[in-house]
Amino acid sequence: LQEEASQIIVEAPHLEALREAKVKYLGKKGEITGVLRGMGSLSAEERPVIGALANEVRATLSTLIDETEAKLEQAALESKLANENIDVTLPGKSIPLGSLHPINAIIDQMEDIFIGMGFHIAEGPEVETDYLNFEMLNLPKNHPARDMQDSFYISPETLLRTHTSSVQVRTMIDKKGEVPVRIICPGKVYRRDDDDATHSHQFTQIEGLVVDSGVSMGELHGVLLHFIKKLFGEDTEVRLRPSYFPFTEPSVEVDIFHPEKGWIEILGAGMVHPNVLEQAGYSAEKYTGFAFGIGVERIAILKYNIDDIRHFYQNDLRFTKQFKSV
Numbered sequence: 352l353q354e355e356a357s358q359i360i361v362e363a364p365h366l367e368a369l370r371e372a373k374v375k376y377l378g379k380k381g382e383i384t385g386v387l388r389g390m391g392s393l394s395a396e397e398r399p400v401i402g403a404l405a406n407e408v409r410a411t412l413s414t415l416i417d418e419t420e421a422k423l424e425q426a427a428l429e430s431k432l433a434n435e436n437i438d439v440t441l442p443g444k445s446i447p448l449g450s451l452h453p454i455n456a457i458i459d460q461m462e463d464i465f466i467g468m469g470f471h472i473a474e475g476p477e478v479e480t481d482y483l484n485f486e487m488l489n490l491p492k493n494h495p496a497r498d499m500q501d502s503f504y505i506s507p508e509t510l511l512r513t514h515t516s517s518v519q520v521r522t523m524i525d526k527k528g529e530v531p532v533r534i535i536c537p538g539k540v541y542r543r544d545d546d547d548a549t550h551s552h553q554f555t556q557i558e559g560l561v562v563d564s565g566v567s568m569g570e571l572h573g574v575l576l577h578f579i580k581k582l583f584g585e586d587t588e589v590r591l592r593p594s595y596f597p598f599t600e601p602s603v604e605v606d607i608f609h610p611e612k613g614w615i616e617i618l619g620a621g622m623v624h625p626n627v628l629e630q631a632g633y634s635a636e637k638y639t640g641f642a643f644g645i646g647v648e649r650i651a652i653l654k655y656n657i658d659d660i661r662h663f664y665q666n667d668l669r670f671t672k673q674f675k676s677v
């Protein structure tokens with residue numbers, strides 16, 4: 352019996368067959384169990400002999416079953432691993448990659464152009480004091496020109512900045528009358544403007560400020576033309592119109608021509624008003640300066656032929672995904 356059982360156990364082709372063999376010999380109704388159960392009918396001399404033998408056979412078979420089980424399990428695992436080989440040459444699942452928002456992408460391009468002309472990048476806070484946003488820029492309280500930029504006030508003395516020109520003042524105060532000053536400052540600005548295709552209540556500007564001895568309107572013109580032609584191409588039509596800002600004198604506004612949209616205003620600029628220089632600690636006798644404030648969304652609208660400024664803020668992926676390669 353032991354021999355027959357041992358052979359069946361060792362040759363079991365898989366775990367299922369082994370389990371059957373275990374039931375057949377060692378189970379409750381199994382053959383060895385049967386022998387042990389039938390002990391009652393044996394004589395007193397036979398009982399210990401057969402009993403010991405049956406127990407020995409049971410122990411041997413049971414060890415054999417355990418060993419075979421371990422072997423079969425190992426073999427099953429190995430064959431599973433062998434079949435589950437990973438094919439590293441299969442194409443992977445692509446993970447969707449994000450990209451820069453078109454406004455950030457255009458800011459990067461504009462920064463590169465100005466850095467190429469020797470400008471440094473400055474920063475300032477979006478929550479600004481009335482003093483730096485208006486008063487230091489020749490716009491005292493109740494000045495009628497404050498109405499040009501309807502504002503979001505946070506307290507009587509603080510507001511969301513209406514333009515990045517406040518950073519002109521901050522920069523000059525920081526530099527304590529030293530020249531040269533040659534900075535640009537990109538950032539968000541806020542106005543109580545009604546939203547339409549070219550106006551938003553929140554938009555982006557890039558401010559520029561140069562202060563030194565002998566800075567002229569001619570240099571301002573040259574810097575702005577270089578910037579526009581680098582970004583839009585040599586043949587771009589540009590127009591400077593006389594304008595008014597309390598903090599520059601003389602002042603201009605600059606438009607560029609778009610074949611479908613016509614002339615679009617992209618920036619305001621001018622020679623820094625002597626009062627602004629003096630209040631910020633610069634001698635207007637020794638130094639002159641120019642400044643400009645560019646509307647970044649307007650630039651992006653023209654460059655990428657976008658029909659409505661509101662697309663930039665609606666976060667429609669069908670819009671933003673078009674700028675992946677920009």
Ligand code: FA5
Binds near residue numbers: 553
């Ligand atoms: C200013 O904000 C001045 N601080 C610019 C300046 C700086 C002049 C330095 C002189 C010296 P203005 O309000 O015109 O000016 O805005 C500048 C540019 O921002 C505009 O030419 C336009 O391109 C853009 N802009 C103005 N209002 C909006 C708006 N509601 N939505 C989108 N872009 C706007």
